Amino acid sequence: MRYLWQMLAALAVLAALSGGAVVTLGLYNVSARVGHLPGVSWVLHTAFRNSVRLRAERPPQLPDLNDPALIELGARHYDWACRACHAAPGVAQSPTMAAMVPPPPHIETAVQGWQPHHLHWITANGIKMTGMPQWPAARDDEVWPVVAFLTAVQDGMTGAAYAALTRLPDGPAPQAYCRGCHTPALGTHVPPLAGQGAAYLRMSLRAYLDGSRASGIMAQAVSRPSPAELDALATWFAQQPAPTHAPPPTPAPLIAQGRALAHAATADPDVPACAACHGPNASESAAETPTLVGLPPAYIRQQLLLWRDGARGGGSRAHLMRVAAQNLSDADITALTAYYTTLETNGTGPENE
Ligand code: HEC
Ligand code: HEC
Ligand code: HEC
Structure with missing residues (x-):
């Protein structure tokens, strides 16, 4: 028995040494032209x-x-x-x-x-x-x-x-490339950019570029223009007229529930209610605060889920938003989404509710 163990140990040492030699001496041919040994491709693919x-895993609902x-x-x-x-x-x-x-x-x-x-x-x-x-x-x-x-x-x-x-829409590059997706035709899934301030757009593009805001789609998109072009794009989109906004039909009790949540104090005394930053009649809005008016419901909902789960980043005020969303339930998010998608203005005029 002892002899068998010694044999096995010796074989293991030999295998490790020859493996090491293949690696260090470059004996394995990595040429793609040579391809895999017979059968290896089949094994890997299977x-x-x-x-x-x-x-x-099949999700419960596709x-x-x-x-x-x-x-x-x-x-x-x-x-x-x-x-x-x-x-x-x-x-x-x-x-x-x-x-x-x-x-x-x-x-x-x-x-x-x-x-x-x-x-x-x-x-x-x-x-x-x-x-x-x-x-x-x-x-x-x-x-x-x-x-x-x-x-x-x-x-x-x-x-x-x-x-x-x-196909890209008509118009000069690089805007045409962005407008291919940021168009009303894809408006249920892609946020409109016209209507946002240039500071928010510029900050968001940088956040996609350095990965502090996670999105595989936008990370790929911002890798195409140069950083200087991205800043110019932010300015250009901010100057476009905001698309006309037709709020989707939404049950009144759900809107009322969302309105109450949007005006309710958060658990953190340093973070005010949603409405203080996002309106209507915002009192604490900063240049990097996005408007929520005109954003598609599916987008607002998804972003709130990301904020709550700590999966969305952005600029220097993102931590405030993360705190504001951290205790929201799925039902709260549904109600807040209903409220903000039916809001027609978040300006400083008379409250539009
Ligand atoms: C750098 C090249 C490369 C890029 C970019 C790439 N793939 Fe692939 N993909 C491959 C290779 C190589 C395989 C084959 C893997 C194999 O046969 O084992 C593959 C396999 C696949 C398969 C499975 C095919 C099968 O054999 O059943 C799908 C589906 C797929 N890719 C979709 C995508 C999608 C969608 C994207 C973009 C998000 C993408 N790929 C980007 C190289 C790439
Ligand atoms: C392939 C489609 C696609 C292309 C092309 C594209 N975008 Fe986007 N964009 C999206 C999607 C989807 C989102 C939402 C991403 C998320 O969840 O963060 C988004 C989000 C954004 C946002 C954040 C908006 C907000 O309200 O926070 C900005 C800014 C933006 N895109 C600008 C651009 C610019 C500028 C270009 C051109 C360089 C561009 N996008 C090209 C699909 C696209
Ligand atoms: C202290 C101010 C503040 C408060 C309070 C606040 N937000 Fe925000 N919100 C922001 C800022 C700033 C951003 C952009 C952060 C970034 O991307 O860096 C933002 C982003 C968002 C976005 C993403 C918009 C987009 O275009 O991607 C949604 C949706 C949102 N907030 C909803 C809410 C809701 C709902 C509440 C209340 C639960 C709330 N916010 C509370 C400041 C605030």
Whole structure:
């Protein structure tokens, strides 16, 4: 028995030494041209598919993946973040990308055989040792628009449909690129920028750039213009006329509940009620305080969830907002969202309620 243990120990030392030699002497050929040993690609790919199926959890309720605005938002992000590797419907893959090991499959192939929650898991987590990146921010909620786009590709999206979805609006660059998403057509998912002050917009763009405000979609978008162009964009968007705002129909008792919460004192004596900063008739509003008038309900709700859960950052006043939201229940957030989406002005005029 003792002899057996000695043998095993000697073998382990030998294996470690030869492993060390392969690493330190460069004996392993990393050339992609040589590829994997026979069978290794199959093992890795099968392990990947089974790993996704084991780990991806189906959420109790999926967002509406047929919503055209959700699909378009996903397509516009895909076009700038994923297309370089996976090409696009009706477009051939670049020979250089196809020469990766393993090669990124063309998107029409990549989506086959997966359900929406699998596609969500792959896009959020990425795949180790393949070049498939993880989502560049801890924001699983933001991945759904891309999943909506991927399921539309599964349903046979044509090249012409893809080109129409990702076409930039007329007008000078770089504004046209931003306006592709920040348009009333995507207004249920993307916040309007006209109506916000330049200081808030500038601060927000910097916060996306340095990662203090987490968003994989906006992190990708702000990487395109130069920092000087970003400042100019903030000024330009702040000067545009605010879109006309038609509040959605909302039950009156819910609005009343939200109004009461918006005027109620917070648990922290240093942090006033929402209304003191966001109006109506704000008394403590600073240049970096956004207006909430005209923001889409889904956006307000999602941002309040992020604030409450400590997942949203921003500029030098973000800590106040985090304190203001920290004790909100889901029901409070629903009521506050109803109140602020039906508010028609937060100016200093007569209270509009
Ligand atoms: C740098 C290149 C690269 C980028 C950028 C990239 N991917 Fe991938 N992706 C890959 C590679 C390589 C694989 C193949 C992994 C494998 O076969 O094991 C892959 C696999 C996938 C798969 C699974 C395909 C299958 O074999 O079943 C999906 C779905 C996918 N990517 C979607 C996306 C989406 C959506 C984005 C953008 C958010 C994206 N990818 C960005 C390289 C990339
Ligand atoms: C692919 C779609 C897309 C593109 C392109 C895009 N955005 Fe955004 N933008 C979004 C989404 C989605 C959000 C909400 C992100 C979040 O949850 O923080 C957002 C948020 C913002 C905000 C924060 C607004 C607020 O009320 O806090 C600013 C500012 C902004 N974008 C500016 C820009 C500028 C400038 C450009 C062009 C360089 C741009 N965006 C391009 C989708 C996009
Ligand atoms: C002390 C002032 C202050 C108070 C009180 C306050 N906020 Fe804010 N709020 C801000 C500031 C400043 C920001 C922007 C922070 C940043 O991005 O750095 C903000 C951001 C927000 C946003 C995100 C808007 C966007 O365009 O992304 C929402 C929604 C919001 N607040 C709702 C509320 C609600 C609801 C309350 C009450 C529970 C509240 N706020 C209390 C100052 C305040």
